[in-house]
Amino acid sequence: MTVSARRLLTEPTPQEGTGEADIAWRPILDDLQQSLPSQAYSTWFEPLKAFQSNGETLVVEVPSRFYFEWIEGHYAKLLDRVIEERLGNSSALQYTLASTSGADYEAEPVPASNLVKVNGDGGVAHTNGVGSANGLNPRYTFTQFIEGPPNRFARAASLAVAKSPGKTTYDPLLIYGGVGLGKTHLLQAIGNAVQQNNPSMKVRYISSEQFTKEFVEAIKTNRGDQFSARYHSVDLLLMDDVQFLVGRDRTLLEFFHIFNNLYQAGKQIVLSSDKPPKELNGLDERLVSRFGWGLVCDIGPPDFDTRVAIIETLAEHEGFILPKEITEYLALRFTKNVREMQGALIRLMAHASLTGMDISLELAKKALHDLINNQERRISVDQVQQVVAAHYQVAPDLLLAKIRTQPIARARMVAMALTLRLCHFSLKQVGANFGGRDHTTVLHARDRVNEWIEGDDVFASEISGLIRRIESEDE
Structure with missing residues (x-):
C-alpha cells in the first residue's frame, strides 16, 4: 500500500511539485522498488515526492531531516547509479524538507553531496561541504551535547581544552568509555570550537582506522614524508578509537613520532578509546605512558x-x-x-x-x-549486588542485613540505586530484594547516591565503572 507523505502536512503547500518532476521521479522510484526489499522501499522511498525539476536538477521532498540522512547514508550509491541511468550523468538530485507551516512554507533544497551521512555503526560523518577538509562535522557542538553526571567531568575537560588548546595541563586529553556515549561528539565539539575561535589554527579530526588507511596508502605511493609533514603541522589533533591501532606496529610507530613531535611543540592532542590506557593490551608501553602525561577521564552511560x-x-x-x-x-x-x-x-x-x-x-x-x-537490559538484582559487594569488599549478604556501619551502608545505598536504575524495578520491588526495606529507604538511597555523583567527580567515575562492569557481565 502506498503511503503519502502529505499526511505530515497540516495544510497544502502553495508550492506544488511540477509535472516534469513527477515524470522524472517516477521511473527512478520504479528502479528503486525493483532493487530494494519491499520493506526498505516502502519505509524510505514511498514517503518521498517529486517537488521540482528544471531539467538538470531534480528536487524531491522528504518528511524530515532524518529521512535524508538515512537515505544518503544507506542508499547513496544506489541513487547515484539509478539517477545516472535515468537522467544522465549531468543531472543532480537535491532534497527539500517538508513543512507544516501552511502559507509560510518555504523550501530550502539540500544538495545530496552536502548531507550528513549515517555510518554503519550508527554514528554520523560529514561527507562534503563545510568542515570536510579537517574531518569535522559542524553539527557536533558543545551546545548540542546533553550534560549529565556520568559525562560532566569529560565535558568540562573538553571545554577547557577548547578554550585554551595546548595551554592547559590536559595535554594530551584522553576520553574513554563505551560505544555511543558521546566520545566522538566531544572530540568534534572541541575541534569545531577551536576552529570557530581560532580560524588560523590547523585542526585535524580522524579515526584511527582512517589514519591507518591513509598511512598505508602513503607508504604504497612513496608519500610517507608528505603524510608525516601533514600531521606534524597541525595545531590540534583529534583521534578517535586509538584502541584500533593495537597490532599495527608500523602505524603505531608513525603515530608515536607524530605524538612526540606535537607534544614537544606544545600542540594539543585529544584522543578517545573504549577503555583506559592501562587496559589497552598490545599498545606500545611508551604510548601508554605518554597518554598519562595529561588527563584521562571516562564517560559513562547517561542516567x-x-x-x-x-x-x-x-x-x-x-x-x-x-x-x-x-x-x-x-x-x-x-x-x-x-x-x-x-x-x-x-x-x-x-x-x-x-x-x-x-x-x-x-x-x-x-x-x-x-x-x-x-x-533491553535483563540485569538481575543478584548481578548488581555481587558486583557492588566485590567493589566495596563486603559480603553480598550484608547488603540485605540490618547493619548500618560503613562501608556496608554506603555499599547498600549504591547497590539499591543501581538496581533501581538498571533492573527497571519499582521502589517497592527494590526494597523487597534488600532485606524487605521500605520504598522510602530506596528513594533515600537513590537521592543520596545522586548527590554524591553531583558533588564528587571521582565517585561519579566510580559509579560509571560499576555500571560498565555490571552490564558487561550481562552480555
Whole structure:
C-alpha cells in the first residue's frame, strides 16, 4: 500500500511539485522498488515526492531531516547509479524538507553531496561541504551535547581544552568509555570550537582506522614524508578509537613520532578509546605512558534524567514534540547509549510518519517491540549486588542485613540505586530484594547516591565503572 507523505502536512503547500518532476521521479522510484526489499522501499522511498525539476536538477521532498540522512547514508550509491541511468550523468538530485507551516512554507533544497551521512555503526560523518577538509562535522557542538553526571567531568575537560588548546595541563586529553556515549561528539565539539575561535589554527579530526588507511596508502605511493609533514603541522589533533591501532606496529610507530613531535611543540592532542590506557593490551608501553602525561577521564552511560533530555532534544531536532510518557518510556528501556536511543526514536518517528498516527504509548510499544526484546537490559538484582559487594569488599549478604556501619551502608545505598536504575524495578520491588526495606529507604538511597555523583567527580567515575562492569557481565 502506498503511503503519502502529505499526511505530515497540516495544510497544502502553495508550492506544488511540477509535472516534469513527477515524470522524472517516477521511473527512478520504479528502479528503486525493483532493487530494494519491499520493506526498505516502502519505509524510505514511498514517503518521498517529486517537488521540482528544471531539467538538470531534480528536487524531491522528504518528511524530515532524518529521512535524508538515512537515505544518503544507506542508499547513496544506489541513487547515484539509478539517477545516472535515468537522467544522465549531468543531472543532480537535491532534497527539500517538508513543512507544516501552511502559507509560510518555504523550501530550502539540500544538495545530496552536502548531507550528513549515517555510518554503519550508527554514528554520523560529514561527507562534503563545510568542515570536510579537517574531518569535522559542524553539527557536533558543545551546545548540542546533553550534560549529565556520568559525562560532566569529560565535558568540562573538553571545554577547557577548547578554550585554551595546548595551554592547559590536559595535554594530551584522553576520553574513554563505551560505544555511543558521546566520545566522538566531544572530540568534534572541541575541534569545531577551536576552529570557530581560532580560524588560523590547523585542526585535524580522524579515526584511527582512517589514519591507518591513509598511512598505508602513503607508504604504497612513496608519500610517507608528505603524510608525516601533514600531521606534524597541525595545531590540534583529534583521534578517535586509538584502541584500533593495537597490532599495527608500523602505524603505531608513525603515530608515536607524530605524538612526540606535537607534544614537544606544545600542540594539543585529544584522543578517545573504549577503555583506559592501562587496559589497552598490545599498545606500545611508551604510548601508554605518554597518554598519562595529561588527563584521562571516562564517560559513562547517561542516567535517567539525562536520557530523557537527550531524547527530547533529538525529537525536537526532527520537529517532533513527544509526550512525557513517551520520553520516559524510551528512557527506561534504552539505557546503554545515545545511539541506541536515537535508533529507537528514528523507528518510532518513521512509523508515525508512514501511518499518519499520532505518537502514543501504544504506537511506541508496537513499533519498538522487537528492539526492546533484543536490546533491553535483563540485569538481575543478584548481578548488581555481587558486583557492588566485590567493589566495596563486603559480603553480598550484608547488603540485605540490618547493619548500618560503613562501608556496608554506603555499599547498600549504591547497590539499591543501581538496581533501581538498571533492573527497571519499582521502589517497592527494590526494597523487597534488600532485606524487605521500605520504598522510602530506596528513594533515600537513590537521592543520596545522586548527590554524591553531583558533588564528587571521582565517585561519579566510580559509579560509571560499576555500571560498565555490571552490564558487561550481562552480555
